Amino acid sequence: MDTLSRSPDVGALRLLAKVFTDLPKWGYAGTTKARRIMIRGLCVGGRVSDALKLARNVPANEVEWFNLLDSAVKRDPAAVDSVLEELKRHRDLTPEEYAVVFRHLRHSIPEAGVEPIRDKMVETLREMRAKDIRLDRNGGADLAGLQVRLGDLDYAQMVLSEWDMEKTKDPKLWNLAVELEMARATATATTTATATATATLTPTASSGSDGEDIAVREVVTRMINRGVAAPQRAITFFAVRHMSDTRAKRSFLGSHDVIAAIDHAEKVCRTDASATVWAEAIRLLTLDNADGGAALDAYAEARHRGVIVNVQLAQALVLPLCNASPPQVASAMGVYADLTSEPIPLKTTRDRDRLLELYTTLLRAASRAGFLDIATRLIKDLRARSLPLPPSGATSILIAIMRIAPDHHAAFGIYAHFHALNGARLSANDYSAILACFLDTKKQSPFAPPKLYLEIVQDMRRSGFRPDSQVLASLLRSYGARATGVLRSSNDPAVRASHLSSIHKAIKDLHIFLRLDELVEVDVPLLNALMDAYSRVGAYTSSFEVWGELVERRAREDPARVKELYGPSISIVLDTCGRSDQLGRARRIWAWARHHGLDNPHTWDTWVECLCRLGKLDEAVDVVCTEMKEQQAGAPGPTKETLEVLLRFAWSREDLNDVPRRVMQDFPEMWEDVSELLERKVGRLLQARKERGMAREQERDEEQRNEDELAEREDVSPEQLEQVLQRLAQAGKRGAEAN
Known part of the structure; x- marks a missing residue:
């Protein structure tokens, strides 16, 4: 366990955790020493929050608090405040631990901003004064480094003045000296601007001059002469200044300017630029080159010089490449391949966050460009690295990828990979959005296979969420809509029958699931969707069986809601009666609905339509007009x-x-609105006749041409419309068939 706890490898941490949890099985009670080793392993593995939870179960004097705090600062900055709170509950901080806190504050400036960090520094110094705690020289250097970043340069100068810099080889002190001179070189007129500039260490073109750089060069030269390597931040400083000066002269940067700036900085600092330096230079370059071409040229030079790609360098290229129009996904994936060709060190949460940002950018670009295979590969890579995507935005990425899937099976494959990666982070709303997206996948598969859809539903249930009936009703409605689409679009009876048979089988499979799964709450809306789906595929017997279930359960429904719930049921079953030529059943159902007071305006409309569909137009007219x-x-x-x-x-x-005359007489106030329907019918019929007449122009007569002209006029009166209708009626069944 001790050996495993010192390895940053994820596999080592997994094995350590297994050994630790298996100790009771082997007859060993969990000792304090074993827990302390486990805490160390969690810290080394970057899981500081888990280490803190375990530390609460260990006697406080047995916890290595300094290591826990130092690991939080290095690997999980978000956990620092929690560790400090727990530590202060048991004892005061040591000077070394306060130095770690100042180091943490210094690294937090870019994210948190200057003023909140300044307030925390002042609060910590007051706490130290109240407890009469003094920093040693190394701790003072940490505090001085923080104050340099905040723009308070005097304290840093005071710390350095206590040391004989010509005799020391301490990199921390020399780095502080370099940071101080770089801050002075980038200082501006106001304190706020100074703090902002030093926090980012990205000077503007107007702030640079050779005179201001001389002091930085002198410190770097002295540092190198003492045998201490110049920090990469100094190389970045000189490279960025060189590029800023170039932009000030030409207002534009090219790849050759990046290379010249890096050469200049390496010459001053007498060391090679790291990937982080190249990343900052390329980031500035992309501000002038949106297409990413120049950045790729500079990147090629960096690779030629043997620079090993890190996450920052990959980010500097992938972001502009993926944001290009169209996204240059192939080039971005080339950079990604270079990055992943070597193990990626993920020592801190910031490292993981940067890598996740990179994956997020690539996944969104792949989905926009329609590269399903690339998106799948990236998700598999995330699984291999045990890097779940952040909950915010993860589901939207999955949905965007599922939408480019060619069929439901491919979409489910993407979902399965994603669920294995991020399943524990999905909420009930996430599952609902995924299911809705899955239903909408219609490119090469006409409808969602129930087995795959229900697998997602089961995942939702296993995650602790109970899917409501609406989830399954949506699936049934999609089947009904697909059946209607088949009936309207296919003229081949064999093709139509084949499609409807497949949809019917899917509905039956789902119906069986509803009967067998006791955890599904079958309610009236779900039964309505099932009855309607059966009806739309022509499975009228099954549809009426579902109606029988609805009739039986009516008495058990809430009386206050039964009319609201059963209104759609009556409309669906009456429509089914009309389509299946079941006049007697329709009359019984309508009488039943009236008897129980379940009718409403919409069900009355459905009853009228049912009578019309069953050839009882006169009765329908009496229902409406009487x-x-x-x-x-x-x-x-x-x-x-x-x-x-x-x-x-x-x-x-x-x-x-x-019928039109009766409607016009009985409802004159609505005639103007409904007559538009007749005008459209007349126009369409006359247009159909006109098209047929063009094929046999010799058979057209004067009367039909007059009818065409009359139907196309905008001021057709009811009387003129009746004349047209009379003439069309005399034309016989051919006109009606054309419509």
Whole structure:
């Protein structure tokens, strides 16, 4: 365990955790020493929060608090405050631990900003004064480094003045001296601007001059002469200054300017630039070159010089390449391949966050460009690295990738990889969005296979969320919509029958699942969706069986909601009766609905349409123009939609005058609106005749041409419309068939 705890390898940490949890199985109680070793392993592996939880179960005097705090600063900065809070509950901080705190504050400036960090520094110094705790020289150097970043340069100068720099080889002190001179060189007129500039150490073109750089060069030269290597931050400083001066002269940077700047900085510092230096130089370059071409040229030079790609360098290239229009995914993946050709050190949470940002950028670009294979590879790589995506935005990435999948099986494959990676982080809303996206995948597979859809539902349940009936009702509605689409789009009876049979089987499979799975709450809306889906594929017997279930459970429903719930049920079953030529059943169902007070305006419209569809147009007219008009026995008044149902079905009869005249007489206030439907019908019929007449122009007669002109006028009156209808009726069934 001790050996494993000192390895940063993820596999070592997994094995350590297994050994630790297996100790009781072997007859060993969890000793303090074993827990202390486990805490160290968690810290080395970057899981400081887990280490802190375990530390709370160990006697405080047995916890290596300095190591825990130092690991939090290095590997998990977000856990620092929690570690400090727990540590202060047991004892005061040592001077060495305060130095670690100042080091943490210095590294936190870019993320947290200057003023919050300054406030924390002042609070910590007051705490130290109250407890009479003094820093040693190394601790003072950590505090001085923080104050340099904050723009308070006097204290840093005071710390350095206590040392004979010509005799020391301490890299920390020499780095502090370099940082101090770089801060002075980039200082501006106001304290706020100074703090901001030193926090980022990215000077502007206007702030640079050879005179200001001389002091930095002198310190770097003295440092090198003492045998201490110049810090990479100094190389970055000189390279960025060189590029800023070049931009000030030409207002534009090219790849050759990056190379010249790096050469200049390496010459001054007498050492090679690291990938981080190249990353900052290329980042500045991309501000002037949106297409990424110049950045790739500079990157090629860095690789030629043997620079090993790190996450920062990869980010500097991948971001502009992926944001290009169109995204240059192939080039970005080339950089990614270079990055992953060597093990990627992930010592801190910041390292992991940067790498996750890189993956997120690549995944979004791959989804935009339609590269499903690349997106799949990236998700598999994330799984191999045990790097789940951050919850914020992860689901949107998955949905974007699923949308480019060619069929439901490919979409499910993506989901399966993602679930293995991020399943524990998915919320109920995430699952609902994934299921909705899965239903919308319609490129090469016409409808969602129930087995795959239900697998996602089961994952949702295993995650502790209970899918509501709406989740399954959505699947059934998609089957019904697909069946309707098949009936409208396919003219080949064999093809149509094959498609409907496949959809019918899917509905049956889901119905069996509903019967067998006791955890599914089957409610009225779900049964409505099931009944409608059966009806749309022509499985009328099954549809009526579901209706039987609805009839049986009515008495068990909440009386306050039963009318609201059963309104759609009645409309669906009446529509099924109309399509299956079940007039007797339709009459019984309608009488049952009226008896139990379940009718509403929409069900009345459906009843009228059912009668029309079953050839009982005269009865439908009586229902509308008598029962509904006079609102007999609680019947609602007809609406425009009710009247349009009558006119639509009346169109197929030869005695076209009767129904429109009755509607016009009984409902003059709505005639103007509903007559537009007739005008459209007349226009479409006349247009069809006109197209046929163009093929046999010799058969066209004067009467038909007059009808065309009349139908195309915008000021057609009801009387003129009746004349047209009479003439069309005389034309016989050919006109109705054309419509």
